[in-house]
Amino acid sequence: MAATQTQTLKNGTFPHGVHPPEHKEFSEDIPIEVVPTPSKVMLPLLQHVGAPSVPVVKAKDVVALGDMISKGGGFVSAPLHAPIAGKVLKTAVSTLPNARHVQVIPIKADGEQLEGQALFDDVLGGEWSYEGIDQRDPQEITDTIAACGIVGLGGAAFPTHVKYTRNDEKPVDTVLINGCECEPFLTPDYRVMLEAPRAVVAGALLVARAAGAETIIIGVENNKPRAVEVLKQAAAGTGVQIAVLKTKYPQGSEKQLITAVLKRETPLGGLPLDVGVAVSNVGTAAAIARAVLRGKPLTHRVVSVTGAGIREPKNLLAPIGISYQELVDFCGGLNASAARIVSGGPMMGFAFANLDAPITKGTSGVTVLTAKDVRKAEETACIRCGRCVDACPMGLVPTKIALASRAQDVDLTQRYHIMGCFECGCCTYICPASIPLVQLIRTGKAQVIASQRK
Amino acid sequence: MTEKTFDTVSDPGMETPVIHVSPSPHLADQALTTQRIMLDVVIGLLPVVGMALYVFRLYAVKQLAICIVSCLAAEALFARMRGRALPLKDFSALVTGIILALSLPGPAPWYVGVIASFVAIGIGKAIFGGIGMNIFNPAMVGRAFVMIAFASALAASGYQDVNSSVDAVTQATPLDTFKQTGAVAPLSALFFGLTNGSLGETSALACLIGGIYLCIRRSASWEIPAGVITAAVVLGGITNLVDMDSGWTVLHHLFGGSLLFGAFFIATDPCSSPLTPRGKFIFGLGVGGFVMLLRLFSGYPAGVMFAVLLMNSLTPLINRWTIPRPLGAQ
Known part of the structure; x- marks a missing residue:
């Protein structure tokens, strides 16, 4: 591995997107608690x-x-x-x-x-050495990742070993570690970067070794300067680069991240692998380091319990499988103003009411929103203002797709590339007529899939 | 939506929260509503209205009052007929009323404004299903109707009243003067708007101020006026080169007549213009192109109305042509 100076790539971004309120203030300065x-x-x-x-x-x-x-x-x-x-x-x-x-x-x-500090030290704390990583057997790294049950902790929960298993037809030249955390409110990735930056870097080096990638870049939005600073220190002398990206939603989406950092376009319907890239979240990188360097499987993760509807917002190191109720109770319970409980962040997370459900590997947090956050006017007619077109990070025409889905015109939705939508919610966020565009597009996708089965 | 009342560790006696479930995203840009976009258009129109009041005095007061009241009344009437809730709060009828008034000549008789308003709201909008469903710009539908029904009131002579106490109204419109006599109005008069014409079209300065405000707020898409102006400059420039002796320069084309008013306030109506940035620019080019064509070759000195209506009819086609290439598509 080239021991060059840690480089900083500045102000990369992707076309379109939106700027929802960030609201990281609830939990960003609260250290991870076990x-x-x-x-x-x-x-x-x-x-x-x-x-x-x-x-x-x-x-x-x-x-x-x-x-x-x-x-x-x-x-x-x-x-x-x-x-x-x-x-x-x-x-x-x-x-x-x-x-x-x-x-x-x-x-x-x-x-x-x-429990307590001992558990924290076992998962994220303690020493993380980079020594010998470049000598490890790639196959052994991916085997360990698979055996330790590691999946993407950013939300999608795609099994990690699949991305990094060497594939001569589609070699990976660049590993991107995603520290953007563009969802409003959520801060688990931020806390992991601050409290275990060497675990993140170690994980990045390990997967790059596994995949045979030459370039390793950690992408962080420019609203997290402290994370950039500690990552730079942790990455000094390793060749790992830090890319500081403009703060814009959805910068943390992998296709948008690849565009912003590498100026490569992932083919529509394709995978990052198609352009020689593998992307993992910073939390996943830390879990990989723990698995390979300490031989420990994925049993715990960091979650944020945040929002104005929670009494005491916190970042927690929690066992996977704990109920949402216990997390909420540990954070003082709900405020009377709570109006919506969301698993994940407010842009792509799922609103739910069954707090007895367990958190999973892909759960990045619980956001409790108040009536003020979620107030939404009644739907009115589309005036074709085109704001959704300006917002769509995939370059689609959301209103056309959504209204065609509503009319069940499957051909028209496909002419407008409905399957390119990854449901980030930008269009619905911005729509002045309060049309549930994403929801209509989701139904439209189901119609497309149903029509293809016939 | 399902509702569930929570009995969590809240204090005894404290209100328990009511939790709603709904699909993502759970946040919305609450500052941006259709109402706000329409209000922006009203704000953008203020400099133009102000200039109209200054130049045309009572003519402007009368025409604005007639058109605004008639449009609001028409909106209320048609909403009632369709059994809909009163939609006046979205301000769109107000916008139609103001734009319609500003596109009429000051001396036009009162019934012209009233009829134009009812046609604009009724045939221009309500018939298609109300706001967002119309394919033509409602104000221009109304104006086109009275232009044909009351040809004399809206012909060149309709703009003029030699016995008027208001200076501007005693003169012929600059475009008409040029067409008839070849006399060229001074650029400064066209720019500041001290000439005769439809109430809102005379001052290029007022149109630019209001229009730029709209574009900055993104309540009008800049691509449309950019297209109109590009087409006017190119075609005006060619005309200039062909006929070097004419004093009517590119700038006269830009500042004269209702080109800028149309570019910023009429062509930018979102409902009847294309969706994508590329489509909007093409639409603007088309409007500008037709305006110049009509100005140079037709009997109508001011062609903005026809140009906008023509391009409105092409909007669905332009939308079809300009489906953007998604990220990562071939």
């Missing part, structure tokens, strides 16, 4: 993109922290590991915020638990 071990966790068998995992434990089995409880159900899948020590209960069904009914393995806490 949640006390809950009495019970529930682990959904499907909490990633791909095939559900297959249980390898049965009711009444005793498991220790980190024991595998289900194995991957195929190449694009990921195993699960016990985030607490305890006893396995009977398989149950739970409804996740995305409205999917999934099978879950519940574990009741029992015996001695790793």
